[in-house]
Amino acid sequence: MSDVRIELEEGRDTFRPREQLRGRLRWDLAGERVETIRLELLWHTQGKGTRDADVVETLTVENPPTRGERAFAFSLPAGPYSFSGKLFSVLWTLQAVSEPGDEVVQHGIVLSPTGTEVDLTAEADAGAAPALDRS
Amino acid sequence: MKPRQNPLRVERLESLSFRPQGASWPELLVRLEGLGFRAAVVGPDGTGKTAFLDDLARRLPLLGLRPIRLRLDPGERAAARHELRAVLERAQANEVVLLDGADHASRWEWMRLRRAARRARGLVVTSHRLGLLPTLLETRTSVALLAELLDELAPAHAARLEPLLEEVLLRHRGNVRTSLLELFDRVAALDPPTR
Amino acid sequence: MGKGCGTLFFGVFLAFGLGFTGLIVKATLRNSDAHGWPQHRCTIETSEPRDTGSDSAPYGLAVTYRYEIGGQSFTSSQIGTSSASHGDYTPVQRALDRYVPGAAVPCWVNPQNHADAILEQSSRAIGLFVLLPLVFVLVGAGGIYGVWVGSAAATKVRADRIQDTVGRKSAATAVVPAIFFGLFLAVGLGVGYFLVDDARNAFEAPRWTPTPCTVEASNVREHESTSDGHTSYTYSVDILYRYQVGGHTYRSNRWRFPGGSSSGRGAKQAIVDEYPPGRDFTCYVNPRDPALAVIQPRVGASALLFALPLVFALVGAGGLFGMLRSRGQDRRQAQSTARDEFADPARGRHASVAASPSRVASAALAAESYLPKVPGGGGALTLEPQSTPFGRVFGMLFVALFWNGIVSVFVWQLVLSFQRGSPEWFLAIFLIPFELIGLALIGGFFWSVLALANPRATVSLRSACVPLGGELELRWELSGRTHVIERLTIHLEGVEEVSYRRGTSTHTERNTFRKIEIVNTDDRRELEQGRERVTVPAGTIHSFEAPNNKITWNLVLEGEIRRWPNVSEKYPIVVVPAELGGASGSAA
Numbered sequence: 001m002s003d004v005r006i007e008l009e010e011g012r013d014t015f016r017p018r019e020q021l022r023g024r025l026r027w028d029l030a031g032e033r034v035e036t037i038r039l040e041l042l043w044h045t046q047g048k049g050t051r052d053a054d055v056v057e058t059l060t061v062e063n064p065p066t067r068g069e070r071a072f073a074f075s076l077p078a079g080p081y082s083f084s085g086k087l088f089s090v091l092w093t094l095q096a097v098s099e100p101g102d103e104v105v106q107h108g109i110v111l112s113p114t115g116t117e118v119d120l121t122a123e124a125d126a127g128a129a130p131a132l133d134r135s
Numbered sequence: 136m137k138p139r140q141n142p143l144r145v146e147r148l149e150s151l152s153f154r155p156q157g158a159s160w161p162e163l164l165v166r167l168e169g170l171g172f173r174a175a176v177v178g179p180d181g182t183g184k185t186a187f188l189d190d191l192a193r194r195l196p197l198l199g200l201r202p203i204r205l206r207l208d209p210g211e212r213a214a215a216r217h218e219l220r221a222v223l224e225r226a227q228a229n230e231v232v233l234l235d236g237a238d239h240a241s242r243w244e245w246m247r248l249r250r251a252a253r254r255a256r257g258l259v260v261t262s263h264r265l266g267l268l269p270t271l272l273e274t275r276t277s278v279a280l281l282a283e284l285l286d287e288l289a290p291a292h293a294a295r296l297e298p299l300l301e302e303v304l305l306r307h308r309g310n311v312r313t314s315l316l317e318l319f320d321r322v323a324a325l326d327p328p329t330r
Numbered sequence: 331m332g333k334g335c336g337t338l339f340f341g342v343f344l345a346f347g348l349g350f351t352g353l354i355v356k357a358t359l360r361n362s363d364a365h366g367w368p369q370h371r372c373t374i375e376t377s378e379p380r381d382t383g384s385d386s387a388p389y390g391l392a393v394t395y396r397y398e399i400g401g402q403s404f405t406s407s408q409i410g411t412s413s414a415s416h417g418d419y420t421p422v423q424r425a426l427d428r429y430v431p432g433a434a435v436p437c438w439v440n441p442q443n444h445a446d447a448i449l450e451q452s453s454r455a456i457g458l459f460v461l462l463p464l465v466f467v468l469v470g471a472g473g474i475y476g477v478w479v480g481s482a483a484a485t486k487v488r489a490d491r492i493q494d495t496v497g498r499k500s501a502a503t504a505v506v507p508a509i510f511f512g513l514f515l516a517v518g519l520g521v522g523y524f525l526v527d528d529a530r531n532a533f534e535a536p537r538w539t540p541t542p543c544t545v546e547a548s549n550v551r552e553h554e555s556t557s558d559g560h561t562s563y564t565y566s567v568d569i570l571y572r573y574q575v576g577g578h579t580y581r582s583n584r585w586r587f588p589g590g591s592s593s594g595r596g597a598k599q600a601i602v603d604e605y606p607p608g609r610d611f612t613c614y615v616n617p618r619d620p621a622l623a624v625i626q627p628r629v630g631a632s633a634l635l636f637a638l639p640l641v642f643a644l645v646g647a648g649g650l651f652g653m654l655r656s657r658g659q660d661r662r663q664a665q666s667t668a669r670d671e672f673a674d675p676a677r678g679r680h681a682s683v684a685a686s687p688s689r690v691a692s693a694a695l696a697a698e699s700y701l702p703k704v705p706g707g708g709g710a711l712t713l714e715p716q717s718t719p720f721g722r723v724f725g726m727l728f729v730a731l732f733w734n735g736i737v738s739v740f741v742w743q744l745v746l747s748f749q750r751g752s753p754e755w756f757l758a759i760f761l762i763p764f765e766l767i768g769l770a771l772i773g774g775f776f777w778s779v780l781a782l783a784n785p786r787a788t789v790s791l792r793s794a795c796v797p798l799g800g801e802l803e804l805r806w807e808l809s810g811r812t813h814v815i816e817r818l819t820i821h822l823e824g825v826e827e828v829s830y831r832r833g834t835s836t837h838t839e840r841n842t843f844r845k846i847e848i849v850n851t852d853d854r855r856e857l858e859q860g861r862e863r864v865t866v867p868a869g870t871i872h873s874f875e876a877p878n879n880k881i882t883w884n885l886v887l888e889g890e891i892r893r894w895p896n897v898s899e900k901y902p903i904v905v906v907p908a909e910l911g912g913a914s915g916s917a918a
Contacts, residue, residue, distance in 0.1 A: 017909045043700075045879040047138030048319050048839060049828025051146055052876035054699060079907035080700045083871045085826040086323070086841045088879045089139035113908060118871045120826070120843040121137070145830055180835050241334060312832055316839075 002029045004037065004096045006107040014110040017078045021109070025059070025096060026069040037061040038097045041074050043111075047088030082110045083118035136326040142289035143319040148312070151284060153186040156275060164194065167271055172200075172231055172257025175267050178274030181310030184261035187272065188233045191259065200231050200256055207236040216244065223248060226255035238262040276311045278304055284311065285318065292322050336477035344470025350463035358460075364438055364451055372397040372437035372449070375405070377429040379422050379581075382415035386553045388568075389416045389583070391425045397437060399444045406437075406447040417551070419570060419583040423621040461516045468513070510724065511653070515646025522639035525588070532587035535614055535627035543573040543613035543623070546581070548605045550598045553591045562749050565598045566591035569605045573613060575620040582613070586626040593749055645779060652782045653720060695795070695910065702875040702882075704795040704904045712790045713885065713901035723778045730771035737764045781895035785810035787887050789820075795904045797911030799868030802903070804848070805861040808889065815889040815897065818857040820849040824870060824905075827880040844870055848885075857889075866905055873904045 008023040015021055025039050038060050044053035057074040080090050094107045110117055138144060155163060167174055176184045192202040203226055205219060226232050232252050237260035240248055245267060252258045260267055278301050285300070286293045296318060307313045372395040382390040391414070394407045409425075416422055429435065429449070440446035548569040555562055567585040574580070585601070605611065605625075616622040695701060705711060740761055747754040785808045792803040806820065824844035830837045848864050851857055874881040883905045889897030 017907055045876065046144050046146060047141065047828060047879070048316060048830060049145060050831045050878040052879050054876075078698060078909040079872055080874050081871060081907065084137035084139060085843055085871070085881075087138060087826045087828045087839060089137055090874065090879075091139055114869070118869070119137075120824075120871060149832070181832075185832055312830075313837060316830060316837060 002032045002034065002098065002103065003027065004098060004103070004105045006039070006094050006096055006105060008094075008107070008109070013108070014112070014115045015076055016113055016115075017076060017081070017111060019076050021074045021076050021094075022072070023094075024069050024071050025061070027061075027064060027096075027098075028067045029064065029098075031066065032101070034064060034098045034101065035062070036099050037064050038099070039070075039072060040095050040097065041076075041092070042095065043080055043090055043092050045088050045090055047085075049088050076111060079111070081112045081118050083112075083120060085120035089117075136323045138323075141319055141323055142292070143315055143322055147288055148315055149189075151186060151287070153183050153190040154280060154283065155272075156277075156280070158272070160190075160194065163272065164198070167257075167259070170269050170271060172259065174259055174269050174271035175237070175265075176259065176261045176272045176274060177263070177265055177270050178261075179263060179309060181307070181312035181314070182274035182276050183311070184274055185235055187274065188235060188259065188261060192233055195231055199229065201227075201229055203230050203232045203255075205232060205234045207234060207239045209236070209239045216240075220247060220251045223251035223255070226252060228254065228256055230255050231257035231259060234258065234260045236261060237267050238264055276304065276309045281311055281314055284315065288315075289318075289322055292325055295325060296321060337474055340470045340473030340477065342470070343466045343473065347463040347466030347468075347470055351460055351467060354460045354463065364440075364448055367438040367440055367448075369436050370397050370399065370439050370447075372435055372447070374429045374431050374433045374435060377426055377431055379426065384415050385551060387415040387417045388551075389419050389422045390414060391422050391429075393425075393429050393449065395429075395435070395437060395447075395449065397439065397447060399439060402444070404439075404445055404447065406445070408446070408448050410448055410450045410452055417566070417568075418589060419581055420621055423581055427621060461513060461520060465513050465517070510727070511646045511649030513646070514642050515650060518639045518641070518643025518646055520639075522643060525639060528588045531616070531622065531624075534616070535587060535624050538614040538624070538627065539617050540612045541573050541575065541615045541623070543571040543611055543625075545605045545607050545609045545611070546570045546572055547607055548602045550595060550602050551591070552595075562593075562746055563595075564591040564593055565595045567598050567601050569602065569625065571605075571611075571613060571623075571625070573615060573623060575615060578620070580615075580620055580623065582621070582623040584622070584624045586624060586628070648779065648782060649720070649723065695906065698906070698910065700874050700876060701906060702873055702902075702904055705902065710790065710792050711794060712788055713794065713903075720782075723775070723782060726771065726775040726778045730768070730775045733764075733771050734768040737761065737768045741765065777895050781897075783811065784891070784895065784897050785812045785815060785889065787889065787897055787899050789885060789887060789899075789901055791903070794902075795906060796866050797906050798866055798870065798872055798908040800908070800911045801863050801865055803861070803863045804885065805859075806849075806887065807859040808857065808897075812858050813854075814891050814894065815857055816892060817852045817890040818849060818888070819847070819851075819890075820862075820885065820887045822846040822848060822864065822866070822903075823884050823886055825880075825882050825884065827882060829878045831878065868908060872907045 004025070004027045006023060006025055008021070021041070025037070027034075027037060038058060040055045040059075041057040042053055042055040045051055056077060059070065059072050059074075061068075061070055082092055083090050092109045092111045094109065096105045097103070112118060158166075176187050178184055188204070192204060195202045203222070205222060207216075207219065223232060232255050234248070237245065237248070249258070258268070259271070281300050281304050282293070282297060285296060289296075299318075299321070300314075303314045303317055304311070307317065375394045375396055377391070377393045380390045380392040382388055391409060392407070393409055394405060396403060396405050398404070414421075435449065437447050437449050438451060551566045551568040553564045553566065555564070566589070568583055569585060570581060570583045572579055572581045611625070613623050613625050614627045695704060705713065740757065744754060744757050744761060747757070788807045788809070790805045790807075796802045802822070804820075806818075808815065808818075822844075823842055823846070826841045826843055828839055844867075846864070846867070848862055849856075849860070851860075871881055873883055883903050885901040885903055887897070887899045887901070891897065
């Protein structure tokens with residue numbers, strides 16, 4: 001059984017917009033025939049609406065050896081932030097897809113200026129926001 | 136509970152497999168073959184017609200056939216319909232076209248679509264009404280089915296929601312899909328917000 | 331199948347419209363035939379009233395006249411291109427006054443056949459009635475077109491440049507409402523043209539000269555109509571009386587203004603019984619036109635009929651006026667937005683937009699595929715509301731006409747059943763909810779028409795694209811009848827929206843997760859115009875647009891008006907991640 005892993009630098013899972021996301025992709029294919037391993041950085045939605053997704057960065061390893069690793073560095077965009085509302089959430093994921101076979105390994109991250117996902121339900125629970133600065 | 140944690144979020148609903156009522160999958164496949172792989176799945180909204188096509192698409196390769204998934208939306212422009220006909224005309228003898236929403240075509244349009252798919256090995260459609268093709272299956276729902284689906288999706292909440300299921304399904308006129316969407320909110324309300 | 335039913339439904343509209351249009355055009359052309367005939371001098375030989383034999387229009391005129399052409403003498407008794415019979419005696423009286431035996435009057439002779447002559451040329455104004463069936467033709471043809479071409483996605487005009495916005499709005503959205511309101515105005519004016527005399531007489535009659543009159547004949551006239559295999563009758567009062575003015579004898583059968591017939595024979599019979607032949611009574615005679623007289627000068631409830639063409643004309647004129655005003659305002663807005671609206675008079679020069687801390691680099695935006703398109707490209711602009719007042723009026727009108735058109739068919743059957751004396755109670759009860767909805771739709775239409783008279787709100791932004799934590803600078807101005815607004819509120823709202831598509835059906839849901847008050851005032855000066863800067867919270871979420879999941883931010887303006895539709899507008903804006911803001915001052 002093949003083993004594909006995604007390891008992030010310093011074991012981080014939270015990132016700020018426009019930061020560099022660095023890590024290593026490691027694999028041990030244990031004799032299985034794999035033609036490509038594709039590492040994708042994508043955001044996707046989950047919740048009450050049909051899933052939307054967009055792949056932001058891709059790293060492709062063609063004809064990988066049985067065992068190996070590859071360093072990667074992705075420039076994170078300004079958004080969308082990871083957030084959860086009442087109806088849907090936006091999540092960021094690194095996923096490694098082996099072909100043929102379509103085996104998928106995923107590693108979730110949080111992209112947000114504050115280090116945690118934006119929680120819209122907390123805003124709603126807090127009641128109406130105070131009047132804004134007027135200048 | 137955040138939407139990404141809700142067990143009734145859409146991705147999980149779409150992963151539900153079709154539950155044949157009154158017939159097993161092998162029986163359905165035999166019946167389909169007997170109809171020359173040209174048949175219709177008929178039923179109201181939210182009764183599993185699309186789920187049936189999804190599961191059929193997974194099973195056809197086991198029979199050496201390749202599925203082509205297509206969808207006909209109401210009110211689509213003429214150009215999109217023309218493109219659909221072109222795809223049907225290119226279907227090969229080892230391919231089965233799975234067309235969702237065939238009843239959104241007018242009578243004249245449906246005749247043209249059927250003719251376009253003549254070279255394909257099969258044509259299986261979903262419809263809200265009888266008559267487009269021989270009926271393979273009439274989909275229907277029940278409170279028991281809704282309970283079964285809820286038990287699979289949200290076992291931790293199924294018991295608490297069970298007394299509501301009949302009322303919910305009745306309110307949604309047998310539509311399991313919109314019933315589960317309403318239960319999404321109820322499940323979210325059962326749990327306090329979590330980090 | 332849906333298209334087949336739609337085609338059939340709208341095809342009926344189209345067929346009726348074309349049929350009636352053809353009939354009216356044919357009648358107009360027939361009436362136009364004699365307009366080319368040369369005029370000659372004719373001498374009246376005999377002139378007297380005659381009974382046409384028609385129950386509904388028994389009064390006619392029998393005239394003979396003589397003329398000479400090329401030394402040959404001809405005699406004719408033809409008055410017009412079609413034989414005239416009247417339910418009202420007044421035109422007969424006028425004709426008798428005009429065609430006195432021995433009088434020389436003009437006549438028109440057919441140049442192809444000199445024996446063919448007429449005394450009166452028919453009016454071609456009947457051609458105006460072609461506008462009525464043209465409405466049906468428009469609805470029918472438009473409906474069939476819509477069914478077959480298919481629904482296009484609704485588009486909101488995004489203002490990259492305000493002039494483009496005005497041009498696109500004019501071209502794309504002005505034509506159909508203009509035709510619709512134009513037809514309403516034409517129908518109102520056309521029908522009103524024929525009713526204006528009656529309306530004037532109705533209101534002047536109480537001041538006419540009381541005159542002794544004598545009844546010559548009196549009965550209840552019966553008018554038959556057949557619909558859907560059932561024959562129904564309406565009734566009218568027909569009292570013929572004579573009177574003298576200036577030694578001349580006149581006759582009239584006018585009971586009251588307006589005329590017409592209605593159901594209920596009993597009430598008419600009671601009136602006729604009060605005026606048996608030979609009875610003397612007082613009638614009211616128009617001092618300027620003695621041929622015009624009336625028994626009952628008081629205006630009754632049926633005078634509301636006069637209001638109908640007025641309503642049509644008002645709706646049409648109001649709609650067209652409002653459209654023109656709106657276009658003028660758009661043009662003025664475009665011109666004012668071409669200048670920087672955020673000029674600083676203290677500095678004596680326009681503030682530079684580029685120095686705004688909220689300015690977002692458009693190149694950076696383009697790379698963010700999850701963001702919606704920014705109105706105005708990120709520069710200063712005047713915002714467009716998501717729906718126009720005319721869109722709402724037009725939409726309400728179409729829905730009200732469509733719904734009530736269908737319901738009225740069944741209501742008419744119900745009315746006929748009551749008239750026949752065998753009321754269909756089940757149908758009556760069944761129709762109640764449909765009638766209530768129909769009334770609500772009519773009310774909704776008039777409510778939206780009233781809203782056309784509302785003050786117009788213009789909101790300008792330094793930029794419609796604001797980063798989280800950045801400043802939103804807006805300016806508002808109300809024009810028109812601003813004195814009716816009691817309170818103005820402007821707030822910013824954030825909305826989650828999801829669509830679940832499965833198979834071929836779609837289920838959409840929305841949730842407002844944030845509402846931020848910007849303005850809430852009843853101060854007259856502040857209400858009519860003002861400017862504010864607000865800081866968009868840094869800790870909330872930016873705009874997000876994907877095919878099935880969205881976060882939208884809107885500026886919502888509401889002007890409260892007592893006992894009148896409120897001014898209510900919604901303007902989309904784009905909130906972007908803080909990282910896309912300017913280098914300085916991007917966060918509050």
